[in-house]
Amino acid sequence: MKGFSLELKDVRKSFGNAEIIRGANLQVPEGERFAIIGPNGAGKSTLFNLISGRFGLSSGDILLNGESIRHLKPYEINRRGLSRSFQITNIFHRLSVFENLRCAVLWSLGYRYSFWHSLSQLKDAKERAEAVLEEIGLKRRRDVTAGLLTYAEQRALEIGITIAGGASVILLDEPTAGMSRSESDAAVELIRKVTVGKTLLMVEHDMSVVFGLADKIAVVVYGEVIACDTPANIRNNVKVKEAYLGGHAPAEVTP
Amino acid sequence: MSGMLRYQPLNLARWLIWGSFALILLLAPMVFKHGAALSLLSQMGTLMIFGLSYNMLLGQGGMLSFGHAVYSGLGAFFAIHAMNLATAGQLPVPVSMVPLVGGLAGMLFGILFGYVTTKKSGTTFSMITLGMVELVFACSLMFPDFFGGEGGISTNRVYGNPVLGITYGPQIEVYYLIAFWLFISAVAMYAFTQTPLGRMINAVRDNPERAEFVGYDTQWVRYLTLILSAFFAGISGGLSAINFEIVSAENVSAIRSGAVLLFTFIGGIGFFFGPMLGAIVGVFLTVMLSDFTKAWQLYLGIFFILIVMYAPGGLAGIFMMNVRLLKFGKFARVWPALWKILLSALVAVTGLIFSVEMLYQRSLEASQDPVISVFGVVLNSAHLSSWLLAVSLIVLAASVLYSAVRVFKPYGLRPILKSKI
Numbered sequence: 184m185k186g187f188s189l190e191l192k193d194v195r196k197s198f199g200n201a202e203i204i205r206g207a208n209l210q211v212p213e214g215e216r217f218a219i220i221g222p223n224g225a226g227k228s229t230l231f232n233l234i235s236g237r238f239g240l241s242s243g244d245i246l247l248n249g250e251s252i253r254h255l256k257p258y259e260i261n262r263r264g265l266s267r268s269f270q271i272t273n274i275f276h277r278l279s280v281f282e283n284l285r286c287a288v289l290w291s292l293g294y295r296y297s298f299w300h301s302l303s304q305l306k307d308a309k310e311r312a313e314a315v316l317e318e319i320g321l322k323r324r325r326d327v328t329a330g331l332l333t334y335a336e337q338r339a340l341e342i343g344i345t346i347a348g349g350a351s352v353i354l355l356d357e358p359t360a361g362m363s364r365s366e367s368d369a370a371v372e373l374i375r376k377v378t379v380g381k382t383l384l385m386v387e388h389d390m391s392v393v394f395g396l397a398d399k400i401a402v403v404v405y406g407e408v409i410a411c412d413t414p415a416n417i418r419n420n421v422k423v424k425e426a427y428l429g430g431h432a433p434a435e436v437t438p
Numbered sequence: 439m440s441g442m443l444r445y446q447p448l449n450l451a452r453w454l455i456w457g458s459f460a461l462i463l464l465l466a467p468m469v470f471k472h473g474a475a476l477s478l479l480s481q482m483g484t485l486m487i488f489g490l491s492y493n494m495l496l497g498q499g500g501m502l503s504f505g506h507a508v509y510s511g512l513g514a515f516f517a518i519h520a521m522n523l524a525t526a527g528q529l530p531v532p533v534s535m536v537p538l539v540g541g542l543a544g545m546l547f548g549i550l551f552g553y554v555t556t557k558k559s560g561t562t563f564s565m566i567t568l569g570m571v572e573l574v575f576a577c578s579l580m581f582p583d584f585f586g587g588e589g590g591i592s593t594n595r596v597y598g599n600p601v602l603g604i605t606y607g608p609q610i611e612v613y614y615l616i617a618f619w620l621f622i623s624a625v626a627m628y629a630f631t632q633t634p635l636g637r638m639i640n641a642v643r644d645n646p647e648r649a650e651f652v653g654y655d656t657q658w659v660r661y662l663t664l665i666l667s668a669f670f671a672g673i674s675g676g677l678s679a680i681n682f683e684i685v686s687a688e689n690v691s692a693i694r695s696g697a698v699l700l701f702t703f704i705g706g707i708g709f710f711f712g713p714m715l716g717a718i719v720g721v722f723l724t725v726m727l728s729d730f731t732k733a734w735q736l737y738l739g740i741f742f743i744l745i746v747m748y749a750p751g752g753l754a755g756i757f758m759m760n761v762r763l764l765k766f767g768k769f770a771r772v773w774p775a776l777w778k779i780l781l782s783a784l785v786a787v788t789g790l791i792f793s794v795e796m797l798y799q800r801s802l803e804a805s806q807d808p809v810i811s812v813f814g815v816v817l818n819s820a821h822l823s824s825w826l827l828a829v830s831l832i833v834l835a836a837s838v839l840y841s842a843v844r845v846f847k848p849y850g851l852r853p854i855l856k857s858k859i
Contacts, residue, residue, distance in 0.1 A: 235651065257650040267651055275644040278637075286641045289634045290653030296662050298635040305634075348652060 186249060188213045188352050188382035189234065189265075194243035196226075196233055196406075203229050205406040206243070211352075216383040217411075218397035220390075222427065226406040227386040228270060231356050234384075235267040236260040247352065262290065266350035270357045270386075272337045276330030280321050280340060283329050284312040287347035311347065318377055319343040320369075335366045339373060346377045353378055355385040359392050371395050402426065456625065463617040467610055476609045482721045483616035484677045487623045489702045489713030489720075491670035494627065496699070497707030498636070499663050500643030502564045503555075504695050505571030506671060511690030512547050512574070513540030513672025515585065517679040518593050525597040533595055533606045537619050537676035544672020545665055552664040556657055559646060571692045578687040590686025593679070606680070616677050623670050628710055630666065639663045697724070700738070704745050706752025715753045733798050737791075775842050782838040789831030792817060796824060 189211040196204040203226050211217050219227050232238045234245055236257040244253050252260050275283050285302070288311045294300055302308070316322050319339045324332060329340060342358060358374060359367035371392050374383070387393050393400060394414050401411040404426040410417060417423055466479055488510050495501040517540035523529035531539060555566045578585040585591070596607045604611050630636045638659050642649045646656045679685050688694060697720070705716020723741075727734040749756050763769045795812050796819035808820040817824040 256655070258653050258655050261651055261653040269648075273645060273648045273651075275641045275648065277644045278640055282637065282640075286637060286649070287652045289638065294634040296635045296638070296658060298630055298633045298662070298666065300633055301629070302632050302634060302637060344648070344652065 186213055187211060187246070188248060189384065190246040190249075191230075191234070191408075192244045192246070194230070194233060194245060195241045196229060196238065197241045202241075203406050204233065204241075207403070207406065207408050209401055209408050209411060211382055211384055213351075213382055214380060215398045216378065216396055217385070217399050217401055218393040219384065219386045219401045219403055220388075220393055221403035225403045227403050228356060229406075230403065231267065231354055231384075231386060235265065235354060261348070261350070264350045265352040265354065266345045266348055267354035268341045268345040268356055268358060270360060272334075272341050274329045274337060274340055274344060276328070278329055279326050280329055280332065281312055281316060281325045283340060284315050284343055284347050285309070287344040288312055288315075288349075291348040291350075311349075315343050315347045319373060335362060335370075338362065338366075338370065342370075342373060342377065346381075350381075352382045353384070355383065355387075357386050357388060359387065359389050367392060459624070460621055463621060466617075467613055473609065476613055478721055478725060480609065480613045480616050480681050481678075481725065482717050483613070483620045484674045484681060485698075485701065485717035485720055486714045487620055487670055487674035487677070488698055489705060489717045490624060490627050490710075491667045491674065492698045492702050493707055493710075493713045494630070494639075494663055494667040494670070496702060497712070498631065498643065499639045499660060501556075501559065501660065501664070502699075503567045504564055504692060504699070505555075505567035505574075506667075506698055507692070507694035508551065508571050508574045508690055509544040509547055509668035509671035510540075510675035510678070510698075511685070511694065513544035513675030514679040514685040514689050515591065515675075516540060516543035516672075517676035518591050518683075518685045519584075521593045521595065521597070521679065522591070525594065532598060532601065533680060534601075534615060534618075536680055537615075537673045540676020540679065541669045541673040544675060545669040547672075548665040548668025552661050552668065556660040556664050559642075559656070559660065567695075568692065571690070571695050574690050575687060575692065578690055585687055586685075588687075590684050590688075592684040595680050595683055612681055616681065619673055619677055623673055624714075627670060631710060635659065635662060700742055704742060704752055706754030706757075708751050709754040709758060712752050712754035715757075719753065731795065731798075732802060733794050736794065778842040779839060782835040782842060784835075786832050786835035786839060788813070789828045789835065792828035792831065793825070796828065 187210045189209070191207050191209040194204055194207045195202065207226075207230060209217075219230065221227050229238070233240055236252065236255055236259070240253055244251050246252070247260065247263055247265055250263070252263065252265075255263075275286060278286065285308055288308050289295075292305075292308055292311065294305065294308065316325060319342060321332075321336060321339060321343070324336060329337065332340060338358065338361075342355065345355065346353060355374065359370045362370060367389060374385075374396060383396075385396070387396075397414060399411060400414055400417045401408050402417065402420075402423050403409070409426060410420050410423050412420065467476055470476070470479060488506075491510075492503070492506045495503050495506070517536045520529055520531050520539040521533070521536055524531045551570055555563055555570060558566065579587065595612070596605050606612055606615065638649065638654055641652075642654070642656045642659045649656050649659070675685075675689065678689070701716040701720030702713045703716070704719055705714065706712030723734060723738050727737065731737075745752060751759070760769070763772055792812055792815070795810060796817055799806075799808060799810050799819045809816060809818050811817070817827075819825075
């Protein structure tokens with residue numbers, strides 16, 4: 184029996200008096216691809232920030248591979264095998280593309296805070312970074328300063344940094360936001376390729392991306408997970424239809 | 439991937455650069471023979487180490503410290519006490535190893551103060567460092583036994599038996615000691631930039647949040663970098679203790695901290711060798727220029743502002759930009775306009791200096807002879823003709839400058855002055 188990679192237990196988060204996440208429950212089995220959808224302001228990104236340690240929980244618990252990560256800092260959570268991307272591109276803009284990726288693999292390869300290794304001697308870090316470079320299709324842009332890449336390239340690099348460390352649980356926050364049709368098709372292919380054998384949780388607005396990638400879809404409305412099922416079932420779920428069409432912020436459910 | 443052929447150059451360029459750096463250090467005193475020149479070279483050497491160590495924070499880590507002199511200054515105090523103890527026969531430290539005492543002391547205080555300062559980054563970090571330098575400066579007046587009060591602590595660097603005939607009495611021997619430590623420190627600090635920690639401090643500078651999400655505790659990255667930087671600052675402090683044979687409260691002051699910030703920025707924080715250029719300029723401005731004119735701080739201030747506004751890459755940035763132009767064979771296209779700019783700038787600066795010197799003469803030495811000589815030109819600050827000369831030089835040069843700069847309008851001034859930092 185497969186265990187759960189990620190488990191949310193009655194997670195709550197308040198900012199001041201406003202309760203944004205109101206008792207969210209979710210179980211993501213190992214190796215599955217989950218998409219989180221929901222109207223604007225439902226708390227999808229907040230949920231991501233809670234899982235990755237960017238914000239602290241108000242109450243409830245989050246388990247990563249069966250262990251609580253509630254009180255851990257982002258870097259501690261990352262070291263336990265969870266990696267995330269950001270909705271707004273979050274890269275090391277003054278470093279080259281290659282250096283961005285090399286930075287992302289250093290900790291996982293055990294080099295920690297070393298100032299006694301020479302980077303150029305670290306074959307494994309170089310090879311791993313080159314391999315990711317190839318995977319995300321930026322090989323020709325290897326030595327370009329990351330801040331000078333096109334938007335789509337930066338998004339690809341964002342995903343590259345996220346997966347480079349070899350984390351087993353990947354969180355992607357709107358990986359195709361702001362992309363053209365063809366760009367987002369390419370991004371879907373990339374995501375599919377790099378998350379093989381990994382647990383994936385993604386927030387996404389683009390329904391064609393969601394239905395193309397996800398094994399299961401979790402619908403978040405007003406800080407709660409109101410449904411979590413296969414794409415086909417979600418499409419016919421009455422509660423979901425109500426949530427989307429019944430007076431909340433509109434969003435297309437049809438692919 | 440595995441079948442990919444990669445050309446691995448032997449890094450000849452790097453050997454060449456470090457080799458010629460060593461050669462320059464060796465030959466410099468033979469070219470500049472004067473006793474005064476040797477003293478200047480020695481000061482440049484210590485300031486280079488100090489600037490390079492400061493740039494580990496500012497350029498590589500994005501940490502704008504206002505209190506870096508704390509580490510070099512305290513390093514200098516420990517070094518000078520070590521020398522005095524050694525003279526008294528209580529501590530077996532040869533002069534050549536005194537910089538190491540300074541370095542270790544600097545490192546110790548880096549461990550102590552750095553833990554507090556690096557808790558935060560950005561503006562908060564700067565504020566805390568400013569508070570810290572004031573604290574240490576205040577302490578220096580409170581503990582006269584250690585800091586020597588107003589007069590400071592003095593020493594005599596000639597002690598113990600000479601090794602291989604070296605007594606460190608003559609300045610030339612001190613110069614070579616400084617050159618030796620400068621070379622070692624520069625190589626070590628350059629090597630640091632090529633290590634995992636050295637790269638991660640760049641990452642933390644660019645995007646601390648993302649650094650956390652690839653597994654790094656940003657505070658720890660900053661802290662370790664600061665400790666190492668404080669070590670090298672301490673070495674430079676130890677060397678200045680040997681060089682001047684006196685250390686006073688001024689060594690741990692905010693003024694000293696501000697100076698290293700100024701010179702490092704003028705040199706250029708975006709390139710490793712920038713602070714070295716900054717140190718050369720810094721010593722020239724503070725030591726030599728102050729001999730020539732009372733207005734040297736005004737010139738330094740204007741120079742700094744111009745660099746910050748028009749060439750944030752510093753002198754190193756300007757230099758590297760032109761090297762790139764040369765490399766891609768575009769220099770010939772820029773040159774016709776560039777020499778006009780340089781020449782007219784020179785004329786404008788001359789006019790400016792004329793008027794500044796006359797102003798200073800009128801305000802500070804009004805009772806004395808109004809006739810002064812600047813660059814061999816005799817000026818009379820009481821006569822209209824001298825003022826007309828100065829103003830017309832400025833106006834003339836400014837108009838030429840304006841038209842010359844317009845040539846660059848389509849490209850902007852960026853290609854010559856600015857570079858990525």
